[in-house]
Amino acid sequence: MRPKIYIFGDSITQESFADGGWGASLAHHFSRAVDVVLRGYSGYNTRWALKVLDKVFPVAGGGDAPLAITVFFGANDACLPDRCSAFQHVPLHEYRQNLHSIISIFKKRWPETQILLISPPPIDEDARLKFPYVENPMGMPERTNEAAGAYAEACVSVAAECGIPVVDLWTKMQRFPDWEKACLSDGLHLTQTGNKIVFEEVIMKLRDVGLSLESLPVDQPLIGDIDPSNPLKSFEN
Amino acid sequence: MRPKIYIFGDSITQESFADGGWGASLAHHFSRAVDVVLRGYSGYNTRWALKVLDKVFPVAGGGDAPLAITVFFGANDACLPDRCSAFQHVPLHEYRQNLHSIISIFKKRWPETQILLISPPPIDEDARLKFPYVENPMGMPERTNEAAGAYAEACVSVAAECGIPVVDLWTKMQRFPDWEKACLSDGLHLTQTGNKIVFEEVIMKLRDVGLSLESLPVDQPLIGDIDPSNPLKSFEN
Numbered sequence: 001m002r003p004k005i006y007i008f009g010d011s012i013t014q015e016s017f018a019d020g021g022w023g024a025s026l027a028h029h030f031s032r033a034v035d036v037v038l039r040g041y042s043g044y045n046t047r048w049a050l051k052v053l054d055k056v057f058p059v060a061g062g063g064d065a066p067l068a069i070t071v072f073f074g075a076n077d078a079c080l081p082d083r084c085s086a087f088q089h090v091p092l093h094e095y096r097q098n099l100h101s102i103i104s105i106f107k108k109r110w111p112e113t114q115i116l117l118i119s120p121p122p123i124d125e126d127a128r129l130k131f132p133y134v135e136n137p138m139g140m141p142e143r144t145n146e147a148a149g150a151y152a153e154a155c156v157s158v159a160a161e162c163g164i165p166v167v168d169l170w171t172k173m174q175r176f177p178d179w180e181k182a183c184l185s186d187g188l189h190l191t192q193t194g195n196k197i198v199f200e201e202v203i204m205k206l207r208d209v210g211l212s213l214e215s216l217p218v219d220q221p222l223i224g225d226i227d228p229s230n231p232l233k234s235f236e237n
Numbered sequence: 238m239r240p241k242i243y244i245f246g247d248s249i250t251q252e253s254f255a256d257g258g259w260g261a262s263l264a265h266h267f268s269r270a271v272d273v274v275l276r277g278y279s280g281y282n283t284r285w286a287l288k289v290l291d292k293v294f295p296v297a298g299g300g301d302a303p304l305a306i307t308v309f310f311g312a313n314d315a316c317l318p319d320r321c322s323a324f325q326h327v328p329l330h331e332y333r334q335n336l337h338s339i340i341s342i343f344k345k346r347w348p349e350t351q352i353l354l355i356s357p358p359p360i361d362e363d364a365r366l367k368f369p370y371v372e373n374p375m376g377m378p379e380r381t382n383e384a385a386g387a388y389a390e391a392c393v394s395v396a397a398e399c400g401i402p403v404v405d406l407w408t409k410m411q412r413f414p415d416w417e418k419a420c421l422s423d424g425l426h427l428t429q430t431g432n433k434i435v436f437e438e439v440i441m442k443l444r445d446v447g448l449s450l451e452s453l454p455v456d457q458p459l460i461g462d463i464d465p466s467n468p469l470k471s472f473e474n
Contacts, residue, residue, distance in 0.1 A: 001293075017261045019256055020257075021261070023264075024258070027275060031251050031254060031277060037272055042459070042460050048472060051469070056456060087465035222279070226280070232285075
């Protein structure tokens with residue numbers, strides 16, 4: 001049976017199978033080699049992620065260890081504590097600690113599984129005012145780019161402390177011309193361009209740890225390898 | 238753990254996680270309820286599908302039964318036996334028998350699992366000459382719409398014989414204005430419009446047998462159901 005890559009995160013993961021989404025692109029890329037399994041929970045922060053983790057992943061011994069797990073939280077943790085989405089806020093020190101806990105639960109359960117952290121994306125504050133998710137009587141953005149940057153920096157440093165790879169999406173995305181509109185649809189969620197950046201970064205980081213189409217076995221003979229004069233030979237054994 | 242829907246078929250299934258693909262749309266639609274598992278094998282016919290079936294699906298007792306399996310073969314079986322893709326051809330009577338075998342293997346293994354047949358799509362013969370997959374010295378299309386129609390009709394009648402639902406894609410798609418170019422990218426594979434038709438038909442047939450977002454449990458509390466004044470209450474138990 002095929003190995004699995006789980007993608008665990010908030011709405012940016014949950015929505016990643018929409019048109020041009022990075023999760024679907026990952027599943028397409030690995031279409032004959034890996035099952036990409038969606039574990040995205042819109043609105044969730046790392047505190048809530050820890051509450052559901054045991055229910056949404058197999059227990060130890062419950063089948064093969066995943067090849068890899070992407071852990072992509074922080075956009076909700078970084079909601080400001082005194083603005084309209086405060087109930088999703090998680091303090092920075094707890095966010096760091098929660099990421100450590102998530103990583104160590106996975107590492108304990110599946111020591112060989114590659115964990116890949118993804119930092120929250122940058123925030124376009126103007127767009128966050130234009131596309132509110134909840135009532136916003138203060139008229140101030142519930143997320144700021146500066147706060148997202150602090151959580152991204154924490155995410156990157158947790159990865160370094162744990163010796164695991166990380167996509168610093170906050171930094172990468174801001175190098176893209178007109179990133180606010182090109183990469184983000186509502187100041188937080190990803191456009192197709194934003195999704196492409198995530199997909200390409202994830203593929204590259206997986207390749208760096210030895211997980212690529214070249215290194216993974218193909219599930220069943222490829223049509224190009226089947227001998228037209230004796231097709232059934234490919235299916236012997 | 239979430240229930241699974243397997244999608245089993247040829248290239249039209251394998252490529253269904255590309256941008257706008259019907260498999261990705263299905264995964265997106267069920268993003269909080271079902272794992273959509275890709276089992277697409279480009280170029281395969283029902284004869285080869287039977288050769289790999291035991292290797293690419295769990296054995297009986299190997300975890301929970303899938304909710305549903307889509308079986309979407311016939312486009313390769315219907316290659317003409319005297320044209321350039323003859324090695325993929327499977328005679329019509331054997332195609333019927335192979336579909337019966339696939340269904341009965343699944344039904345024996347998982348009596349409660351819904352099997353949904355999908356017929357091959359119509360063929361645009363002009364486009365098949367413009368976009369050859371192999372050398373075509375005869376200059377005749379390797380697939381014809383008439384042949385695809387005969388396999389589609391067989392698929393529909395097998396479904397009736399087995400008492401299972403079927404998407405008659407060959408018929409449905411030809412009702413679409415300018416279907417040759419609107420629904421097919423190379424006379425066989427699907428455009429985004431073609432993919433949308435498959436997605437909508439599959440969703441409708443699944444709904445008919447009781448599998449819909451309304452009937453399936455949601456994996457973990459939805460953000461809209463979490464009490465902002467006491468979020469952790471949603472995660473008790």
